[in-house]
Amino acid sequence: MALIVQKYGGTSVASLDHIRKVAMNVNINREKGNQVVLVVSAMGDQTDQLIAMASEITSSPSLREQDALLATGEQVCAALLAMTLESMGHKAKSYTGSQLPLMTDNVHTKARIVDLPTGTLLQALSEGVIPVIAGFQGAAEDGSITTLGRGGSDTTAVALAAKLEADYCEIYTDVDGVYTADPNICPRALHIKKMSYQEMLELAGLGAKVMHVRSVELAQKYQVPLVVKSTFKGNKQTWIINEEGVMENSIIKGVTLEKDVSKVSLIRIPDRPGIAHQILAPLAEAAINVDMIIQNVSIDNYADLTFTIPTTDLGKASELVNQVAREIGALEVRANNNIVKVSAVGIGIKTNPGVAARMFKALSAENINIQMISTSEYRISCVIEEKYGELAVRAVHHTFGLDEPKEPAPSE
């Protein structure tokens, strides 16, 4: 008998009909003799609707009140699912974050978990009750309702699995696992059966939308095995486990495309110690996440500095950088949001020399110019012109042998 934490995302509980199907899925697990703890997101676009109401009131709503507002979405869904399970003859109880209580700090809209006592849940489980937990939310020390930010329901599920020492944590979503590339871009992308936390982290950080970085980090920290699967289609699933458990290692596990990237260049800045800090510190203060940074070789004591940032921060960043540019006497600031970042990810990179070279060669063969490069133990990223993005993904995917084998031609 296994103890399984199951998390159902918004698309899995988008309607009462979806909720009924989720309850039937839970039923199957119970019939196998497993204990289950359920975590749910808000139904469909409920969260967006609540946010829209708040923004109709003001462009900068009280974050405490926004949390109190949004938390109702998951509470509604948890109550409806518990109700559905009860109507099928199970014992079930819904719990809000405050009821567990899932204790957080008081940073509204992106609170972090500080404590998660399990007494209430263990009591429920011992009475044969299926606990249905409203994900994404907690309570601060003063009793205020908090929310955990993006991917919050996944975080709730993983934290519960860790504290309950569950056998594994199932993440039900609208895709049936992780693929070697976005199948919409790369039709021959392969389904991945097993991958390491580290690989998933790199993929998540690079725009693969299956799971949020934070919950994968938490799973890694507490060694909670994750299973990503679809609620409604097929039986495929992707296990995300520790590196040792990933047997069938290919060098590259996947290829991603990040579109929300912009590039800022400062031309002809004085090449003196501390200059990069002077330029980048205001961005850090404004909580703008600077990613790749390149400074070219200095000529006549002048250099150029280029870095990438999320496109959503481009306006603010340009403003800050132009101010510094005037202070330090740079020749010019150039901003460009016409770029994308293509990355190859895999734990094989660190042990296989020449992986980067193969990637560059594949891009070159398609006449794609590489504007910036960065590498790490697990990843190689290239910034290229936006219009080549999808072609680049397919080329890199192919060069590392990730394409699904073509069906043999019919023999007749």
Add this chain to the structure above:
Amino acid sequence: MALIVQKYGGTSVASLDHIRKVAMNVNINREKGNQVVLVVSAMGDQTDQLIAMASEITSSPSLREQDALLATGEQVCAALLAMTLESMGHKAKSYTGSQLPLMTDNVHTKARIVDLPTGTLLQALSEGVIPVIAGFQGAAEDGSITTLGRGGSDTTAVALAAKLEADYCEIYTDVDGVYTADPNICPRALHIKKMSYQEMLELAGLGAKVMHVRSVELAQKYQVPLVVKSTFKGNKQTWIINEEGVMENSIIKGVTLEKDVSKVSLIRIPDRPGIAHQILAPLAEAAINVDMIIQNVSIDNYADLTFTIPTTDLGKASELVNQVAREIGALEVRANNNIVKVSAVGIGIKTNPGVAARMFKALSAENINIQMISTSEYRISCVIEEKYGELAVRAVHHTFGLDEPKEPAPSE
């Protein structure tokens, strides 16, 4: 500087635009130097929509889960109003029932308040924060969310006013107070400026929809002055206070019409001790509220017994009564939902003999046959045929001098 608890009903907070107007009303009170504590219902028909979802799942939902579901309606509204007040420059915080905490017993869907500590609210008030409380809800000892049943937000407001020793409790609704009769039935009905708790209790119990019996009882018990007024139209208001405070006493304060009434008669039952109990006990067990009971004079040791019940319980009651009728050998059971109850209410009844006679005479003058009569210190009720209901209200209203004086004819 007064401390005022203000309760805003569902129609007062039906949209974001309504909520903005409520916030402006709060603003006026703050500018007068008053401290305010706000209690809100769910927006418009939100509660009905949530109930509809639950009934789509099952006809008998888990009551614990139904409470968890419904409580979100008030939570959403409280967060949105607090947000609106903050956007106007006030300090405001929303609180759910669990956050206060408003402690109740564990009778889901109709819980009763057992404790209501005010520490959180007093702290907020001392910091200049406007507390916005989600009405209708509380928490049981085990932490489960409970709801207080019909009129629950009024109950929350009155309980808070009592515990905070507020100067008074304002009930904002879609009518501008209490009238001597329903103006839709009786166009010349007069607005009532002041009335006693007891009069309001009788009127509420007889179908006047302005306030629920329970919250008026609570206000009477703790001597909380109530003010009923409209959020959006005019400046009229009705004060509901203790009997001594009601100066301008007329004999009759109002006339009501109850339509949701049915009559059940058992014909020719043996006239022996305990027979009424034998007939009515099964109804009490089924929680059917039997109102007027009449047994006619016995002839040859046989009598007829007639009583009234809410029409919604007629099916169940008929079933139970027919069973008893067979057991005791009654001749026949007759059920009739073609009746209404007209009542005159006023604290003057007990001290003015002949009031009942005046009412009967007024009905008789309109050729309306009285089928059943009951009286109490504060009220006289007559059951009559349904089709005469509205005519009867106007006749009784007129006979007690409650009609609004006609405008004098223009002199030209």
